[in-house]
Amino acid sequence: MEWWVSMPKIELHAHLNGSIRDSTLLELARVLGEKGIIVFSDVEHVIMKNDRSLGEVFKLFDLIHILTTDHKTVTRITKEVVEDFASENVVYIELRTTPKKNDSIGMSKRSYMEAVVEGLRAVTSVDVDFVPHNFSTQDSLNPIVMNDACDGTKRKKIYVRLLLSIDRRETTEAAMETVKLALELRDLGVVGIDLSGNPVVGEWNTFLPALTFAQEQGLYITLHCGEVPNRKEVLPMLDFLPQRIGHAIFFEEEEWRQLKTSKIPVEICLTSNIKTESISSIDIHHFVDLYNAKHPLVLCTDDAGVFSTSLSNEYNIASAAFGLGKREMFELAQNGIDFIFAGDEVKQDLVEIFDLAAKKLN
Numbered sequence: 001m002e003w004w005v006s007m008p009k010i011e012l013h014a015h016l017n018g019s020i021r022d023s024t025l026l027e028l029a030r031v032l033g034e035k036g037i038i039v040f041s042d043v044e045h046v047i048m049k050n051d052r053s054l055g056e057v058f059k060l061f062d063l064i065h066i067l068t069t070d071h072k073t074v075t076r077i078t079k080e081v082v083e084d085f086a087s088e089n090v091v092y093i094e095l096r097t098t099p100k101k102n103d104s105i106g107m108s109k110r111s112y113m114e115a116v117v118e119g120l121r122a123v124t125s126v127d128v129d130f131v132p133h134n135f136s137t138q139d140s141l142n143p144i145v146m147n148d149a150c151d152g153t154k155r156k157k158i159y160v161r162l163l164l165s166i167d168r169r170e171t172t173e174a175a176m177e178t179v180k181l182a183l184e185l186r187d188l189g190v191v192g193i194d195l196s197g198n199p200v201v202g203e204w205n206t207f208l209p210a211l212t213f214a215q216e217q218g219l220y221i222t223l224h225c226g227e228v229p230n231r232k233e234v235l236p237m238l239d240f241l242p243q244r245i246g247h248a249i250f251f252e253e254e255e256w257r258q259l260k261t262s263k264i265p266v267e268i269c270l271t272s273n274i275k276t277e278s279i280s281s282i283d284i285h286h287f288v289d290l291y292n293a294k295h296p297l298v299l300c301t302d303d304a305g306v307f308s309t310s311l312s313n314e315y316n317i318a319s320a321a322f323g324l325g326k327r328e329m330f331e332l333a334q335n336g337i338d339f340i341f342a343g344d345e346v347k348q349d350l351v352e353i354f355d356l357a358a359k360k361l362n
C-alpha cells in the first residue's frame with residue numbers, strides 16, 4: 001500500500017453531500033428518472049463531468065440535493081462517506097452538512113440531522129466513535145470500544161464529529177435555527193458551525209448574529225473565507241477569530257498579514273481549488289507560502305465525490321507538487337490534531353495513534 005494511503009490522516013473539511021460516491025449519485029438519478037421525477041439523460045453528463053467552475057459546482061449541488069434529500073438517502077450517504085474515509089485510514093473526520101427542511105416529505109432540520117446520525121450508527125466496516133466521552137453512557141446506542149475482532153486483531157476505528165453548515169442563501173433566523181439545533185445535538189457529536197454555500201451570495205452581516213451566538217455558547221466556528229475576492233468580508237471574518245477558515249484564496253496583502261498574525265489554521269483543498277479554477281496552477285498555490293511561514297495548515301478534500309479525489313490523493317498531490325517527503329507529509333497530517341474541534345481525550349488518543357504509526361515509518 002502506498003504510504004499516503006497507509007498513514008493515518010485527519011479530515012477537517014468535508015461536505016457530506018459533496019463526498020457522495022459517483023456510483024450512488026448515478027443510481028439515485030436513475031431511480032428518480034424511472035419515476036419520471038427527472039430526465040436521467042439530462043443529468044447523467046452533469047454528474048460525470050470532471051472539471052467545473054465554482055458556479056457550475058453550486059448548480060451541481062442543487063441537483064445533488066434533489067437526489068439525496070430524503071431521510072433514507074441521507075442515512076445511506078452518511079454511512080458510505082464515513083466508510084470511504086475510514087478505508088483510506090482517515091482516523092478522525094469532521095463531517096459538515098447543511099441541515100435541510102422539506103415540508104413535503106416531513107423533513108425538518110432536526111430530522112435531517114437524525115438521519116445523518118442514523119448513518120453513523122449504520123456503519124459496519126469500522127468502529128465509529130461519535131458520542132463525546134462526557135456524554136456517553138454505558139447503555140449508549142453507540143458504545144465506544146476499540147473492540148478486538150474475532151481473530152484477535154484490532155478493528156479499525158474512526159472518530160467522527162459533526163459541523164452544521166449555514167448556507168449563505170439563508171436568513172439570519174434560519175442561521176440561528178441551525179445554531180440552536182447544533183447546541184441541542186452536542187451529545188450526538190456536533191461540535192461546531194461552518195459557513196458555506198455560494199460565496200457570491202449573501203452578506204457576512206446576515207450570519208454574524210448566529211455565529212456570535214454560537215461562539216458565545218462554546219461551539220467552534222470555521223468559515224469559508226476568501227473563495228472569491230471580497231474586500232468587504234475577509235477582514236471582518238478574520239476579526240471574528242474563527243477557530244479555522246477554509247480556502248483563503250483571494251486575500252490582499254493586508255489580509256495575509258492579519259491571517260498570519262492571528263495564526264488561524266487554514267483548511268487547504270488543493271484539488272477543489274484547481275478544478276474550480278480558483279487557482280490557475282498548483283505551483284502558485286498559497287500552500288507553499290503558508291507552509292514556509294509555518295502557518296497552521298491542514299490538507300482536506302472539500303468534496304471528494306464532486307472533485308473525484310480522496311484525502312490520500314491530496315497528500316500525494318502535495319508531496320509531488322511541493323517536493324515534500326513522506327516524513328514531512330506525516331508531520332503535516334499529525335499537526336492536524338491541534339486543530340480538531342473534539343476534546344482532549346480524543347486528541348490524546350490521536351497522539352497515540354500517530355506515535356504508533358511514526359514507529360513504522362521508515
Ligand code: 5GP
Nearest residue numbers: 015016017018061097098196197198199224
Ligand atoms: P451539504 O451541506 O449539502 O452536505 O454539502 C453540500 C453543500 O456544501 C453545498 O450545497 C454548499 O453549500 C457547500 N459546499 C460544498 N463545497 C463547497 C465549496 O467549495 N465552497 C463553498 N462555499 N461551499 C461549499
